[in-house]
Amino acid sequence: MKKILVTMVFAVLPAFAFAAGGGVPLDHMKPDLEDKASLQNGAATFTNYCMGCHSMKYARYERVATDLGIPLEAYEENLIFSDAKIGELMNIAMQPSQAKNWFGNPPPDLTLEGRLRGADWLYSYMRAFYADPSRPYGVNNSVFKDVGMPHVLAGLQGVCAHKPETGAEKVVDPLSGRIVSEGGCESYATEGTMTKAEYDETIYDLVNFMVYMAEPSRMESENLGKWVLIFLVILFIPAYFLNKEYWKDVH
Secondary structure, three states: OHHHHHHHHHHHHHHHHHHOOOOOOOOOOOOOOOOHHHHHHHHHHHHHHHOOOOOEEEEEHHHHHHHOOOOHHHHHHHOOOOOOOOOOEEOOOOOHHHHHHHHOOOOOOOOOHHHHOOHHHHHHHOOOEEEOOOOOOOEEEOOOOOOOOOOOOHHHHEEEOOOOEOOOOOEEOOOOOOEEEOOEOOOEEEEOOOOHHHHHHHHHHHHHHHHHHHOOOHHHHHHHHHHHHHHHHHHHHHHHHHHHHHHOOOO
16 A cells, blocks of 8 residues: 555656646746637737647637637638638648657647646746757757747747746836846847737737637636526525524424
8 A cells, every 4th residue: 555655646746846847937927818809819829820830629710719709700811821611620731740750749739738737837938948059949948948849939039048037036126116137038149029028928818828728618617607606695595594494493
């Protein structure tokens, strides 16, 4: 029995380390699944920059368009770049054999990545690329060391010249209100088209979308949960008085 317990402990330890980012401090990101504008921007970013390599094959275009409040015709015209129909699954044209030759391993499907990794990990990871000439794509990542993925958003963010710090507390000058330090990228080897704040907002929207994709029914469940709680509160009133009336004659 003791051996079984020890085996179980060692079996789950990697999962805890994985969820925590392998010991790397992470930046906090709180998803907002009620923010349709953020989700729509995230869907556009994912489609334009991520979906060339990463599928979301457990989701359908139509469900995403409906949940995010995007007209089906607009989604099909602007966010489907293949001959796929609006009712199809979100697959990609790249074959696993091709991907393995190009990247060493096929890029993973990202449908459930928001639940697997967590919002904090994804948010930190997408802002943690930095220049590393020793790596095949010229970049490394401070959250996922020696990752085999190129920095596909380098055109927006630029490429950090040095390893960015994640999980750093923002320090603000109390007199001027100026941010003294906040971690992240401090200097750039190459410049991007966005400011640091704009890029952070873009990544927030992207991760927000990925969290939604990992659990599309979450918004509906949370809304339904509110009504269930209201129903239980209302039901409690007659139940309380009925119980009181029943027991008053019981001695």
